[in-house]
Amino acid sequence: MPRKTLAAAANVAHPGPVTEGAEIPPHADLWSQLSSAKSAAQLCTAWLALFCEWVGGARCGLVLLRETGDSERFAPAAVWPSTGVDLSVLVDVAQSALSEGRGVTRPAEGAVQCAYPLTVGSASFGVVAIQLTARGDAALSQAMRLLHWGAGWLAALPDQRELAERGQRLERLALLQDLLLGMLAEQRSDDVARWVVNHLAQSLPCRTAMLGLVRPGPRGRLRLAMVSGSAGFDRTANVLARGSEAMRAALANERPLRGASDTSSNEQADPVVREYCREAGSRAALVLPLSTPSGPVGALLLDFDREIDADLVQFTMAVAAAAAPCLGAQLGARRSIGAHLLDSAASTARMMAGPRHPGLKLLGGLTLLGLALAAVLPVDDRVSAPATVEGRVQRSAVAPFDGYVIEAPMKPGDSVRRGDILARMDDRDLQLEESRSRAAAEVAERKLQEALARGEAVAVRVAEAERDEAGAAHDLAQDRLARAVITSPLDGLIVKGDLSQQIGAPVEQGKVLFEVAPTSGWRVVLHVDERDVARVTQGMTGEVVFVGLPGERFSIRVSKVSPVAQAEEGRNAFRVEADVSQRTAGVLPGMEGVGRVITGRRSLLWVALHRLIDGVRFGAWSWGL
Template sequence: MNARHDLPTSPMDASPAGDQAWAALAGADSAEQLCRAWLAVLCQLVPGAQVGLLLLQDASGSYVPAAAWPEGTELQRLADIARECLGTRQGVRRQHAGHPVQLAYPLAAGNALHGAVVLELLDPSPEAARLAARLTHWGAGWMADLFAQRELGQARQRLDESAFLFEVSLAALAEPDFRQAGLTLVNKLAARFGCHQVQLALADGPKLKTAAVSHSAWFDERANLTALARAAMTEAFDQRGAVVWPEDDSTEGRMPRMAHGRYATDSGSLALVSQPLAIGAAPPFAVLLFERNTVFQPAELKGMALLAGVLAPVLEHKHARDESLAQHARRSLRHTAARLTDASHPGLKLGAGVLALLLLVAAIVPVDHRVSSPAIVEGAVQRSAVVPFDGFLRDAPARAGDTVKAGQVLARMDDRELQLEKVRWETELEMAQRKEREAMAQADRVNQRLSAAQANQARAQLDLTLSKLARVELAAPFDAIVVKGDLSQQLGAPLEMGKTLFELAPLASWRVMLKIDERDIARVQPGQGGELVLTGAPGERWHFKVKSVTPVSVVEEGRNYFRAEAELVGQEGVQLKPNMEGVAKVVVGERSLLWVWTHRFTDWVKLALWQWTP
């Protein structure tokens, strides 16, 4: 830093020491020299000043001593007034009997507090204090103005860097392909940093491939100098960090740079910088090599690192657009493989590993493959109670759901007409028999035969009437449960012969009817066992064995089902009711757990491929 400033003079500085202080202030080459010279001038201007302290804010935000006058003075006694001044951001004056006057003044520019200046005065008079305050205020304003100018310069520098970042990014994005974008980029970077050459190399697996060279539309990749440049850039690519040649104290870390030395010797460049381009924590996909004959300054190295962070996604986007389908797939696979082996997302990778292990176990461990299907319970046999003759219903004590014993009356027909008909035919029979006897007594063979025929007809009608009377009561043929039928609301209604009044199922023998999906019917065979769980008793399981599979399908809810009959195993003591529904699972063999989970999908794929294949 080299700054020369013209400050107003005062009669109090007309001394050799004052001249030296002003000369030191005018010829300060660094910020430290400027602070010491400024404090010395201020202390010599203030009458009676014996100690001076300048506090400035460092990079961490703390306020530390930047200069003391005279040098080597013990400054602990000034700490309290300095803290009060910095805390209140106002001038502070302290005076105790028998002690020098202490005066502190803040150094502020706008809303920013840069530090404070503290003076110790021998003259306790109010006039000396006011003069010291004015001179301190003048000196602080001059120093604050320097801070404001420095901040303005830094802001202009940041604005210039931001403008260049936008310019070079837009220029690269405006090019039609990656080659033109890379050539535009290296030319602009060469002009920005005063380089006689800038090269760009792209990662091709573990190696680099030269993509663009500034001020040159063509280059020979097989040339020895180009190979040496790639070797130099490979050093930065392998180490994932910028490599500077020659190495200086500002370089962070110690990196191998032998290839840079060889290239610098052959190319004649006195200063080299290899800057990798990477997106986030991913491996670099490109490297920039800067060459010039003057050493790169720390501020320029910082600007290159900033450029690398901005240009990396721009170049990656342009390069991805120019890739072929095969190249894009290969790069995606490499990226995926790298993500699988790096340290990112450990939770997801652990979960994926556990899932892969579970799938492997599922593909190896065999389990029983069970075909699931809806099921309904029915009686092993089912009897119907039908109307024996045309008539009227007199009584119906039984209804659906009732448990009946063998011989128990289910319903009664009205027998009044039958009783009258019985009396009629009995009378007809008796009259025909009397006529037959009279004809026999008179030896009238013709009337005898005619009367005998009438008697036989009356006897047949009587027998028919007696038969109907015997069937007036409909009784249960065995111990059963009434599955269907409720005639309590139809008493006195006419009934036609053959009409079903009740359906009965036995209590001790059951069968299970399964509805097998057509996708599973090929695996279900007679003799296979399984388990049944009913909706009404989800905690109990009944074992069964498939008895037969019907070859005829039925359509329900848009799917084809085949009916299979199964018989319960060990039916003793089984308490079931007909028409109970549930889910049955038939064991059809052993398969891997993964096959059981995925066979429906794979079967669909096979069928679809067969359908779509010409």
Template sequence: MTSAPPSPTHGRSVFPGSEFTTPDPWDALASAADGEQLCRAWLEVLATSLLQARAGIVLLAQDDGSFAPVAGVPATRDLSYLSEIATDALRTREGVVRHDELGHVRLAYPLQLQQVLAGVVVLDLGAAEPAALERALQLTHWGAGWLVDLLRQRGAAQASAGLRQGRFLLDTVLALQNERTEREGALALVNRLAREFGCRQVLLGVARRKTLRLVAVSGSAVFDHRAGAMHSALEAMHEAYDQRQRIDWPPPAEAPALRIHATHARYAAQQGVAALCSVPLVAAQRVLGVLMLERDHAFTPADREFVDTLALGVAPLLDLQHDAGLGAWHRAGRTARRWIGVATDSSHPALKLGAASLALVLLLLGTVPAPMRVPARAQVEGSMQRSAVVPFEGFLRAAPARAGDTVKAGQVLAVLEDKDLKLERVRWQSELEVAQRKELEAMAKGNRVDQRLAAAQANQARAQLDLVLGKLERVEVTAPFDATVVAGDLSQQLGSPLEQGKVLFELAPLDSWRVILKVDERDIGHVRTGATGELVLASLPGRSWPFTVRKLTPVSVAEEGHTYFRVEAELADKAPKLSPNMEGVGKIDAGRASLLWIWSRPLVDWARLAWWKLVP
């Protein structure tokens, strides 16, 4: 037989052995405003009034699937020691009872809502007797069911409130669509908002020429714009309009500290209003107006969120009503009158002076001729190039020259190994002396056959000796003229074998250059042989060199997504400071035309080509 739960005790309750006191938990349970307060009051009722527990905690499921504590008693005590038994109850979904080393009893009971684990309640009962433990299990079972039912009821109430808000938003949108004019829609909106939120007054200001104009006040079909209260209200609404964000007064704790609400504070003090909420109406990235709600009690977070949603829903409708009320002809006439007025009145003198100056500049650009030049990427090359090659097969002994060096005529570029050649020279000299001695001996003996044979051997040795001597004279590869080494670097190939005829260096003269211009295919039609121009190099931007076009190559080259034609030009003056492969920009003279035509020519040519493609 189970005992009935004890009746609630009124006044202040004290936890035995603990250091805290709380107000009457039954009153707190009756006046709980949200789920967290409800759980806290319920736990205090169960732990203090009914079971006299040492400690307790309630954990509820969060949106991310975890479980977090929402209530704990006593509030000043570390309750982490109850986490282990809470984890076991959540894992098994059954009640768990444990005794610690001191004999104290701990109880964990899961909270399930429609087969869904909603949380767990954990109690530290202290040194409880078996009868007290059984009673605690019964009370926890009854209380858990009651708490789950309360949470379900509150969830249903919140869902019902959301449906009611959605229905109100839909009704408001439909009501605005049925209104014929912008003013009628504004009046309908402010009156509906005043009734829904229990406001003393709701005002709507619309943006006109970067300022706000009051168009509707709830409960008033006619109002004076010049009244002091209306003027102060517009100033307060301008704070939300200028900052493009909602302004609340008094500001809630979670409001950003950077928001300015000084005018709201002054207006609330003047009118004796307890709470203000000004919401900008934004559509298409434009602030169309501001709604300001006044009432005698503070706005809740749910109220502020609902007001933001309403502003997003009604702003586009108000914008459409404003545009629809103007009419096409009215809009066109208004635009024409505005431009005519701006052009003829005395306002905006700086703007008009600027427009006149711009027109004069365009006229001059379109009529005054100027030199027309075709730009092109340019590269400097030598007028001719000569190769320094290997005179005979051998091995490389030294290579003092490198690409980029400036050399004089006769300067050594590379040296071949000559040890083998010197040995051959000695060999053939010896054979020549032997053959000559044999020839003299045969002549003394009068043996003409041996004499001729020795003479032939002497001639062969003499020819081989001349060949070796010629190679020894060409062991050093020298520069044929003053030049720049364009290509060739053999410093890493010393001792390597070389084949006869292999190119060692490319040489270009120092005082004879040509310019290779890469002219875009869209500009090649303006380039003629004999045309003059100027070259500016990237390494010498402060100086230019004149040139003359000598040859247009009729072969195009595709580079970097563009098609170029190769144009050869000759520098008019000698340029000793230049080096091969220097790059820059060349401009070729192509006659005279207006600057406006020169600047717009690429766009005009593109438009002509595109039009020709489109026209059948």
């Protein structure tokens, strides 16, 4: 601890009044004071007086304790004797005891100085310093032993301080909780105001509590609502009129105001609050504004018969900060929606008309100017939709019969020519069938020749029929065997169909295995949302940009709008086909992008808000509004 901090603390007058020539109480009274001490100052004063008389030869003594909330400053808690004493002679020895953390002795002119630190654990919370008449080493050792023993009386001071502080915090928290619960329990605004002022007047060391509430409306003038301990009151009385003026001043300044009847007692006294104190005959008064983020709610006035310390001011400010939102909510809950809308409009008008918030006003003006320009500035109205490239003509290669895929060398994106093999089906069963049908045809032919040789007309006709039937079955088997090889129907690009992961998998007859599109011509298909399709008609123009060619834009013209919707990704979309009106090098079927169709010229404000307005109108109609 710096020496100047301790030295400054040592020169501060000790607590309590000191009169010249005050006599020390007898031992019995000192022991009584020691056992019944209610504060650290009372305990230290009684203990120091007892110790100095007990040790013998004591000239003066001092007890320094660490100030609450400050880890550097030590203030005198007790001095002995109670007459004016120069305590600076004990500063050095007290400083040494605190620095070294042990008992210290130091010779002086015809005397010996002793100091002993008061510690809890490894932290020092005070020091005792005494100056004794020099009487030899034995007497000094006895004095140090007594000092070490007697310091135990003061070891519980930090715990007592902490308990006292906790008790005070708990009491104040209970007061605040009771206040808020009582406000929420009341139904009428007058009952809420009465509970607030009466509870504060009973719980705080104040004479009177007044509550003023801001009237709803554009002017928002404060009106005295309730006075503690009064069933009725006259607002025109001088005291109440002064109190109302003080509360209005606190709301205007947006900060707490303090005042006292004696101007010398409070340098920060507000003149309006001082006039109230003089009129009410109170020693001091405190006015607290009650405000919420939405605006002022009211003000609270408390007057006292004693000076207001900083700790009480902080607590009452916390009470006001907690009570203001609760009070505003209680009062606002009983007002109509129209009143709330009027208040909001009035608050906005006051903000715009007043001198405050220049930045918000400038922003508001620029916003209005921008909206006005947007309402008259015409721009192109564009309908955006996902776009996909499709071939102008697309041919499908399907499974010719039920079977299994044994080979599929082609994949989407591969270029093919007409007749190129796309896939092969398993034809082992077909080959067996073809062999059986061929054998059956040969047998039928031999039967026919035998019938001709015998010259039996009936047998010949039957044999011819069997031969024709066997031949047809053989032709069918050969045709199915030939169709086991799936080939490309035209020159182009495979846009759909990847069977590389389905080798050996069964396929059904008629299933589309591949789609082939020519590379010489293609079209763009837009999937337009049902909310926008009514504005898109045949012949409209626009642009499309593909993911694979982000730096190029292609002009399109709508050629067809399908009247049938399709469900896509949780929404209804209509298929809109469009032709590209320029050369399309690099564009391939299957590419995706975004297309925009120009539907006409409309104001910028309409383009920005029409979707929201349409949604609100549809929702209102759906709810029957």
